[in-house]
Amino acid sequence: MTLALVLGGVLALAAVAFVARPFLREPAPASDRLDEPGEPERRRLALAEERDHALAALKELEFDHRTGKVSDEDYRSLVGPLRRRAAEALRSLEPRAEGRHERVRSSR
Amino acid sequence: MTKVAARRSPARLVIALSVAAALAVFVLYTSIAGAGTPQIQPSDLPHHAGQVLLVGKVVSTSGDAHSHGGMRFVLRDVSHGSPARATVVYHGSVPDPYRIGREVVVTGKLRNDVFVANTDSLTTKCPSKYAPAKSKT
Amino acid sequence: MPALGRAALLLSFGLVLYALVAGSYAAWRRRRRLALSAQNALLASFLTTAIAAGILWAALARRDFSFVYVSQHISHSLPLGYALSAFWGGQEGSLLLWLLILSGYAALAVWLNRGTRELMAWVVPVLAGVAGFFAFMLCFVSSPFDTAPAPADGAGMVPSLQNPYMLAHPPLLYLGYVGLTIPFAFAMGALLSRRTDERWIVATRRWTLTAWTFLGVGQLLGAHWAYVEIGWGGYYAWDPVENAALMPWLAATAFLHSVMIQEKRGMLKVWNMVLVALAFCLSIFGTFLTRSGVVSSIHSFSQSPIGGWFLGFIVVCVVFSVALIYLRLPILRARTKLESLVSREATFLYNNLLLVAFCLTILWGVTYPLLTQALRGETRSVSKPYYDFFLHSFGLPLLLLMGIGPLVAWRRASVRALSRMFLIPFGVAAATGVALVAAGFGSSPPGLLAYTFSAFVLASIVLEFVRGRRATGSVVRLIGRNRRRYGGYLVHAAIVLLAIGIAGSSSYQTVREHALRQGQSMEIAGYTLTYNGLGSKQEANALATRATVDVSRGHSHVATLHPGKNTYPVEKTTSNEVSIYHDPRNLGDVFLIADQIDPNGTLYLKALVKPLVNLIWAAGFLFVFGALVALWPDAVEQRRLAERYASGAVAA
Numbered sequence: 001m002t003l004a005l006v007l008g009g010v011l012a013l014a015a016v017a018f019v020a021r022p023f024l025r026e027p028a029p030a031s032d033r034l035d036e037p038g039e040p041e042r043r044r045l046a047l048a049e050e051r052d053h054a055l056a057a058l059k060e061l062e063f064d065h066r067t068g069k070v071s072d073e074d075y076r077s078l079v080g081p082l083r084r085r086a087a088e089a090l091r092s093l094e095p096r097a098e099g100r101h102e103r104v105r106s107s108r
Numbered sequence: 109m110t111k112v113a114a115r116r117s118p119a120r121l122v123i124a125l126s127v128a129a130a131l132a133v134f135v136l137y138t139s140i141a142g143a144g145t146p147q148i149q150p151s152d153l154p155h156h157a158g159q160v161l162l163v164g165k166v167v168s169t170s171g172d173a174h175s176h177g178g179m180r181f182v183l184r185d186v187s188h189g190s191p192a193r194a195t196v197v198y199h200g201s202v203p204d205p206y207r208i209g210r211e212v213v214v215t216g217k218l219r220n221d222v223f224v225a226n227t228d229s230l231t232t233k234c235p236s237k238y239a240p241a242k243s244k245t
Numbered sequence: 246m247p248a249l250g251r252a253a254l255l256l257s258f259g260l261v262l263y264a265l266v267a268g269s270y271a272a273w274r275r276r277r278r279l280a281l282s283a284q285n286a287l288l289a290s291f292l293t294t295a296i297a298a299g300i301l302w303a304a305l306a307r308r309d310f311s312f313v314y315v316s317q318h319i320s321h322s323l324p325l326g327y328a329l330s331a332f333w334g335g336q337e338g339s340l341l342l343w344l345l346i347l348s349g350y351a352a353l354a355v356w357l358n359r360g361t362r363e364l365m366a367w368v369v370p371v372l373a374g375v376a377g378f379f380a381f382m383l384c385f386v387s388s389p390f391d392t393a394p395a396p397a398d399g400a401g402m403v404p405s406l407q408n409p410y411m412l413a414h415p416p417l418l419y420l421g422y423v424g425l426t427i428p429f430a431f432a433m434g435a436l437l438s439r440r441t442d443e444r445w446i447v448a449t450r451r452w453t454l455t456a457w458t459f460l461g462v463g464q465l466l467g468a469h470w471a472y473v474e475i476g477w478g479g480y481y482a483w484d485p486v487e488n489a490a491l492m493p494w495l496a497a498t499a500f501l502h503s504v505m506i507q508e509k510r511g512m513l514k515v516w517n518m519v520l521v522a523l524a525f526c527l528s529i530f531g532t533f534l535t536r537s538g539v540v541s542s543i544h545s546f547s548q549s550p551i552g553g554w555f556l557g558f559i560v561v562c563v564v565f566s567v568a569l570i571y572l573r574l575p576i577l578r579a580r581t582k583l584e585s586l587v588s589r590e591a592t593f594l595y596n597n598l599l600l601v602a603f604c605l606t607i608l609w610g611v612t613y614p615l616l617t618q619a620l621r622g623e624t625r626s627v628s629k630p631y632y633d634f635f636l637h638s639f640g641l642p643l644l645l646l647m648g649i650g651p652l653v654a655w656r657r658a659s660v661r662a663l664s665r666m667f668l669i670p671f672g673v674a675a676a677t678g679v680a681l682v683a684a685g686f687g688s689s690p691p692g693l694l695a696y697t698f699s700a701f702v703l704a705s706i707v708l709e710f711v712r713g714r715r716a717t718g719s720v721v722r723l724i725g726r727n728r729r730r731y732g733g734y735l736v737h738a739a740i741v742l743l744a745i746g747i748a749g750s751s752s753y754q755t756v757r758e759h760a761l762r763q764g765q766s767m768e769i770a771g772y773t774l775t776y777n778g779l780g781s782k783q784e785a786n787a788l789a790t791r792a793t794v795d796v797s798r799g800h801s802h803v804a805t806l807h808p809g810k811n812t813y814p815v816e817k818t819t820s821n822e823v824s825i826y827h828d829p830r831n832l833g834d835v836f837l838i839a840d841q842i843d844p845n846g847t848l849y850l851k852a853l854v855k856p857l858v859n860l861i862w863a864a865g866f867l868f869v870f871g872a873l874v875a876l877w878p879d880a881v882e883q884r885r886l887a888e889r890y891a892s893g894a895v896a897a
Contacts, residue, residue: 002246003441003867004249005248007249008248008249008252008253008256011252011253011256011296012256014289015260015286015292018286018288018289018331019263019289020282021281021282022281022285023278023282029278031277032277033880034271034277034280034362034363034366035275035362036275036438037279037440041654042441042442045444045890046442049442049889052885052889053887056509057509057655060509060635060655061654063716063727064655065655066467066716067712067716068662068712069652069653069665069666069712070654070658071661071662071665073659074658074659078656097766099728119512119582119583119594122586122591122595122598123594123598126595130598130602132638133638134606137634144613144614144625144626145626145628146623146624146625147614147624147625147626148623161363166585172841173841174840174849201840201851202841203821204810204818204819204820
C-alpha cells in the first residue's frame with residue numbers, strides 16, 4: 001500500500017512538472033501570443049493549394065488521356081483552362097515568394 | 109455529353125432524387141413485407157395471434173429436439189414479475205449454451221395453448237461479459 | 246497495486262480534464278504557453294493510462310483474484326495468452342483498452358503535428374473531451390480496479406472466446422473504432438479555428454485510411470471467428486453488435502471517397518464534415534450498443550447503467566458537431582460545382598449516397614425495437630430478410646459503381662470515351678452472365694447479378710492496370726507513381742472477391758441434416774459423408790467428444806472430418822466444435838456440425854456445402870495489401886506538402 005502511495009505520488013509530481021514545463025522554461029517570455037495565420041498567410045496557403053490542385057489535375061488529365069480515358073477533343077477542351085489556372089496560381093504566388101526572399105535577405 | 113447549366117448545380121437534384129428513390133424503396137419494402145416481428149414475453153403471448161419472437165427464461169425442459177415429438181420446454185418472463193408460463197414445442201438444432209435458467213429467443217406461433225416454434229429458430233443469449241458481477245462461491 | 250491503478254486512472258482523468266479546460270481557454274484567448282501545457286497534459290495522460298493498463302495486465306498474468314475483474318474473467322487453468330486477452334473480455338477492461346488506444350493515438354497525432362500550433366490548439370481540447378468521457382467512466386462508473394476477498398478460483402473464460410481470433414479481433418476493432426476519433430478531432434479543430442484550408446484533411450488522410458483498414462480487418466476476423474468457432478454455418482447474422490462495427494465502416498468508406506472530391510474539386514465541404522462526424526458518432530454508438538444491453542442481441546444480456554452515460558455522451562457529440570457545422574456554414578463554401586452527372590465526381594457522389602443510405606437502413610433496423618417500444622409500447626424487430634433486401638438493393642448498385650468509377654474521367658466524360666472504356670468490361674460481364682445462366686446459376690437472381698457485376702468490375706480493374714502499364718512502362722512504376730489510385734483499385738478488387746465469396750456461400754449453398762448411426766452415409770452436393778466412429782479425449786481444460794466422418798467424392802476419399810463437442814467442467818458449458826474441409830476445386834467448404842450426439846451413439850449431423858467461401862478470407866489479405874499500397878508515403882508528395890505548409894508546419 002505504501003509502495004503504491006509513493007509510486008502514485010511520484011507519478012503525480014512527474015505529470016504536474018511536465019504539464020507546467022512550458023511555464024517553467026519561459027517564466028517571462030517576450031510574447032505569449034499563439035500566432036494564427038494572418039490574412040496574407042491564409043491567402044498564400046489558398047493559392048498554394050490552388051496551384052497544387054491545378055498541377056495535380058493537369059497530371060491526371062495527361063495520364064487519363066494517355067490511357068485513353070479522355071478523348072482527344074475532351075483533352076483539348078480541358079487542358080487549356082487547367083493550364084491557365086495553374087499558370088495564374090503560380091504567378092499569384094511568385095510576388096509572395098519574392099517578398100519572402102526580400103525579408104530574409106534584409107534580415108541577414 | 110451532359111453539360112448542365114452552371115446556374116444551378118445538378119448535385120442537389122441528384123441528391124434529392126436519390127433520397128426520394130431510397131425512401132420509395134424503403135416504404136415499398138415495409139408495406140409489402142410488414143413492419144417487423146413483435147418481440148414478446150410469455151405474459152403477453154395470449155394477446156398475439158400471428159408469428160412472434162418469444163423471449164423468456166427456461167424453467168423446465170424434456171424430450172429430444174430431433175425426435176418426432178420434439179423438445180418441450182417451459183418459459184417464464186425474463187423479469188420475475190409475472191407467473192405466466194409458455195409451453196413450447198421445438199424441432200431442430202439446440203444451441204450449446206441452452207439449459208434451465210438460460211434466456212432464449214424462439215420464433216413461432218401460438219396454437220391451441222402451445223407455442224409451436226419454427227424449426228431451427230432457437231437461439232440462446234451468451235451470458236454477457238458485460239453483465240454486472242454475480243457473486244461467486 | 247489496485248490502488249496505484251486507480252490513482253493512475255484518476256491522474257489520467259485529471260490530465261485530460263486540464264487539457265480540455267486549459268486547452269479550450271488557451272485556444273480561445275491565444276495563449277501559447279497554456280496551449281503547450283494542455284498539449285503536454287494530453288501526452289502525459291497516455292503514460293498514466295499505460296501504467297494503469299500495465300497493472301491490470303500484470304494482475305491477469307499473476308491470476309490475482311483479489312481484483313474482481315480478474316476473478317470474473319479467468320481461472321487458474323486458463324492458458325496465459327487467453328488470460329492476457331481477458332483484458333478486453335469484459336466491460337471495464339475493454340473501456341480501459343479504448344482509453345489506452347485513444348490516448349496513444351492522441352499523443353501520436355499531437356507529436357506528428359506539433360508544428361501547426363494554431364490548428365492543434367483546438368484539436369487538443371476535442372481529443373481531451375472524448376478521452377475525458379472514457380476516463381470519467383473508468384474512474385467513477387465502471388472501474389477495473391475494484392477489489393474483493395479473493396476466491397479460490399476465477400469464473401473462467403467463456404469457451405467460445407478461447408480461440409486465437411479472439412486474441413486479435415477486439416484490439417483490431419478498437420484500433421479502427423478509436424482511430425475515427427482523430428479525423429473527427431481535426432475536422433472539428435479546423436472548424437473551431439475557422440481554417441478554410443485542407444490542412445486537416447492532409448493531416449488525417451492516413452489516419453482515416455488506417456482506422457478504416459483496421460475496422461475492416463477486425464470485422465473479417467470476427468466473421469471468421471463466428472464461422473469456425475460459433476459454428477452455425479454462417480459468418481454474419483446481422484446481430485446488433487456486428488452491425489455496430491459495419492455502420493461506422495460504411496460511413497468511413499463514404500468519407501474516404503468524398504474527401505478525394507474535396508481535394509480535387511473543392512466540393513462537398515459540408516458533406517465531408519457531416520460524414521466524419523457521423524463516422525465518429527457511429528463508432529461511439531457502436532460501443533454503446535455492445536455494452537448497454539439496450540437492444541436484444543445474442544451478445545448482450547441485461548440492462549446496464551453504463552448505457553445511460555453513453556447515450557448522454559452521444560447526444561453531446563451529435564449536438565456539438567451539428568451546431569459547429571451549422572455555425573461555420575459560411576466558410577464551407579464550395580470552390581467549384583459539379584459539371585456533369587457523368588463524371589468521376591458524380592459516381593463518387595452516387596457511391597456516397599448508396600453507402601450512407603445502406604448505413605442508415607442498418608441503423609434503422611438496429612434501433613427499430615427501441616423505437617417501436619418507445620412509440621407503440623410493443624417491441625418489434627427486423628431480421629435477415631430486411632437486411633438482405635437492402636444489402637441487395639444498395640449493395641449490388643455499389644458493386645457496379647466500383648467498376649464504373651475508374652473508367653470515367655474527372656469533370657466530364659464523353660459518350661465516345663465511355664463506350665470505348667466500357668466495351669470490354671461490359672462484354673466480359675455479359676459473357677459471364679450468359680455462361681452462368683446456362684450453367685444453372687439463375688436459381689438466385691441476386692447471386693447471378695453479384696457474379697455478373699463482379700466480372701464487370703474485375704475486368705475494368707485489370708484493364709486499368711493494362712492501360713496504365715502501357716502508359717508508364719512497368720506495373721511497379723505505375724503503382725509507385727499513383728499509389729493512392731492503384732492501391733484503391735487493389736482494395737476494390739478485394740471487395741469484389743468478398744462479394745463473390747458472399748454470393749457463392751449464401752445464394753448457392755446446400756444444407757442437409759440427417760440422423761446417422763455408425764456406418765451410415767448421407768449425400769450432399771456431390772459429396773458422400775460416412776459416419777465411422779465416435780471417440781473422447783481429455784484436453785487441458787475440456788473433455789473433447791469427436792465423431793469421425795469420412796468425406797468422399799465419387800469413389801475417391803477426400804478428407805476425414807471430426808465434428809463434435811467440448812465440455813468445460815469449470816465453466817460448466819458445452820461448445821460446438823465444427824469440422825471443415827476446404828475444397829481446392831471450388832474454393833469452398835464442406836462444413837460439418839455435430840448437432841447432437843445421443844448416448845447410443847446416434848449422430849445428428851448437419852452438413853453445409855458453401856462454394857467460394859474461402860474467397861472471403863483471401864479477400865482480407867488483398868484488402869490489407871491494397872490499403873498498404875495506398876498508405877505508402879510518397880517522398881515527392883511529402884516534400885510538396887511540407888513546402889506548402891512551410892510557414893507553420895511539419896506534414897503528417
